[in-house]
Amino acid sequence: TTERPPFKVRDLALAEWGRKEIRLAEQEMPGLMAARREYGPSRPLEGLKVMGSLHMTVQTAVLIETLVDLGADVRWVSCNIFSTQDHAAAAVAVGRDGTPDAPSGAAVFAWKGETLEEYWWCTEQALVWPDGSGPDLLVDDGGDATLLLHKGVEYENAGAVPDFDPDAEPEEWGVILSLLRRSLAEDDRRWHRISADIRGVSEETTTGVKRLYEMEKDGSLLFPAINVNDSVTKSKFDNLYGCRHSVIDGLNRATDVMLSGKMAVVCGYGDVGKGCAQALRGQGARVVVTEIDPICALQAAMEGFQVKTLEDVIGEADLFITATGNKDIITADAMSRMKDKAIVANIGHFDNEIDMAGLQRTPGIERINIKPQYDEFVFPDGHSVLILAEGRLMNLGCATGHPSFVMSASFTNQVLAQIELALHTDRYERKVYVLPKHLDEKVARLHLDQLGARLTELTDTQSKYLGIPKSGPYKPEHYRY
Ligand code: NAI
Numbered sequence: 001t002t003e004r005p006p007f008k009v010r011d012l013a014l015a016e017w018g019r020k021e022i023r024l025a026e027q028e029m030p031g032l033m034a035a036r037r038e039y040g041p042s043r044p045l046e047g048l049k050v051m052g053s054l055h056m057t058v059q060t061a062v063l064i065e066t067l068v069d070l071g072a073d074v075r076w077v078s079c080n081i082f083s084t085q086d087h088a089a090a091a092v093a094v095g096r097d098g099t100p101d102a103p104s105g106a107a108v109f110a111w112k113g114e115t116l117e118e119y120w121w122c123t124e125q126a127l128v129w130p131d132g133s134g135p136d137l138l139v140d141d142g143g144d145a146t147l148l149l150h151k152g153v154e155y156e157n158a159g160a161v162p163d164f165d166p167d168a169e170p171e172e173w174g175v176i177l178s179l180l181r182r183s184l185a186e187d188d189r190r191w192h193r194i195s196a197d198i199r200g201v202s203e204e205t206t207t208g209v210k211r212l213y214e215m216e217k218d219g220s221l222l223f224p225a226i227n228v229n230d231s232v233t234k235s236k237f238d239n240l241y242g243c244r245h246s247v248i249d250g251l252n253r254a255t256d257v258m259l260s261g262k263m264a265v266v267c268g269y270g271d272v273g274k275g276c277a278q279a280l281r282g283q284g285a286r287v288v289v290t291e292i293d294p295i296c297a298l299q300a301a302m303e304g305f306q307v308k309t310l311e312d313v314i315g316e317a318d319l320f321i322t323a324t325g326n327k328d329i330i331t332a333d334a335m336s337r338m339k340d341k342a343i344v345a346n347i348g349h350f351d352n353e354i355d356m357a358g359l360q361r362t363p364g365i366e367r368i369n370i371k372p373q374y375d376e377f378v379f380p381d382g383h384s385v386l387i388l389a390e391g392r393l394m395n396l397g398c399a400t401g402h403p404s405f406v407m408s409a410s411f412t413n414q415v416l417a418q419i420e421l422a423l424h425t426d427r428y429e430r431k432v433y434v435l436p437k438h439l440d441e442k443v444a445r446l447h448l449d450q451l452g453a454r455l456t457e458l459t460d461t462q463s464k465y466l467g468i469p470k471s472g473p474y475k476p477e478h479y480r481y
Contacts, residue, residue: 008109022091026062039419080396093105093108120176140204146208146212147211152195199224206325233440237410264320269293272348347395417435437475
């Protein structure tokens with residue numbers, strides 16, 4: 001028999017602190033608070049079970065409690081082993097009406113510094129309700145909950161879980177396979193049952209969305225998906241301005257090294273890379289960008305950044321930030337040729353942008369832990385590199401991720417997506433959708449007042465002249481912002 005606790009967090013005594021920060025965050029999250037006011041009374045998620053796999057931070061606490069106010073029965077995990085803020089997790093578990101002795105909040109399974117085994121255990125716990133049923137709705141960030149469900153169903157259909165090849169596959173894959181192997185041995189229909197009622201998933205990030213489009217293409221997607229990342233009010237704000245804030249926060253809290261005057265390399269000049277490059281320039285760093293896409297490379301060049309290959313600057317740069325969503329960006333060999341005490345960090349979703357496994361396997365390498373989520377790796381020749389958050393996303397591993405205001409925009413999209421999937425299940429096929437533009441514009445509108453921004457209204461004649469309704473949408477689908 002496997003133990004099934006109602007929730008699992010680091011320490012419920014942290015709840016009071018978490019609650020204070022949640023209260024301050026609510027003030028900075030006007031979109032979510034407006035959603036509570038607008039949809040709270042009709043409770044569109046009443047009786048629905050929502051499972052979320054998304055960094056368990058203070059901001060996410062406000063999202064979770066918004067979903068609860070809309071009627072949802074919520075179970076939650078973090079989507080990264082280092083990103084949980086333990087006080088936020090405790091506050092959500094205790095709930096608004098509970099106490100540490102009598103918790104009455106949502107079922108959270110998350111703490112900062114999980115092992116990979118614990119991480120996937122948490123994901124499984126949150127996917128299964130006490131009666132053995134699964135969720136009606138998923139909120140995913142990076143697609144790990146969606147992945148576990150799909151692999152569970154796939155292997156149950158096949159009647160077996162494939163063998164793990166430690167030489168060819170990452171360690172984490174072995175953890176997933178052994179979890180599913182155990183599961184299949186106990187009950188060969190569990191994942192079919194857990195996924196049977198799912199109306200859909202709303203996915204938060206670029207990397208998770210990429211996985212969903214692949215599943216749509218190969219026909220394996222088991223339920224509809226809403227791509228929240230590609231709402232303009234998500235990727236053009238969270239990925240850009242969020243990272244512009246939190247990349248520096250991560251660097252400072254981990255290293256406190258002076259950034260001014262240093263040579264900083266940003267790998268990838270998409271939305272995240274653009275935010276990182278701007279922030280580093282703001283600190284007075286000399287910023288170099290690497291890109292594979294000529295359009296993004298040209299954007300970087302015309303923004304005044306130098307565009308080079310990693311090889312051009314490998315021995316010269318002081319710090320490297322990967323923001324590609326791709327793998328093998330910084331290899332162990334590259335790190336062996338860096339300047340002494342070069343800082344290496346990743347802000348992309350997964351840790352495979354930096355070859356941590358290769359680094360740890362380098363003969364004669366010595367790892368010195370400076371403090372949690374900050375390590376020095378000393379090569380046999382005596383030079384070392386400084387790695388943030390073991391190569392996992394550094395803004396959430398070493399700092400507290402994006403601030404509330406920008407997450408309000410992202411999470412208001414999440415709430416709208418959840419309502420859409422809950423109320424209009426029949427409108428969606430097993431495909432990936434984005435929210436309609438009028439909802440995207442609505443999310444932006446909800447965030448203007450807080451910043452003192454006053455919107456100009458179209459006059460009747462202007463509206464006719466442009467052929468745009470006074471209430472929007474204001475731009476065609478192909479507009480790029
Ligand atoms: P994006 O697709 O806009 O940008 C990635 C860029 O990397 C692209 O322009 C691409 O051409 C470039 N690239 C790909 N391979 C490369 C290579 N080998 N060398 C140099 N450049 C390369 O994606 P976005 O939205 O910027 O997201 C990047 C990653 O960050 C994703 O994994 C996403 O999920 C994650 N993310 C992380 C956040 C955080 O808070 N840490 C917030 C938002 C997104």
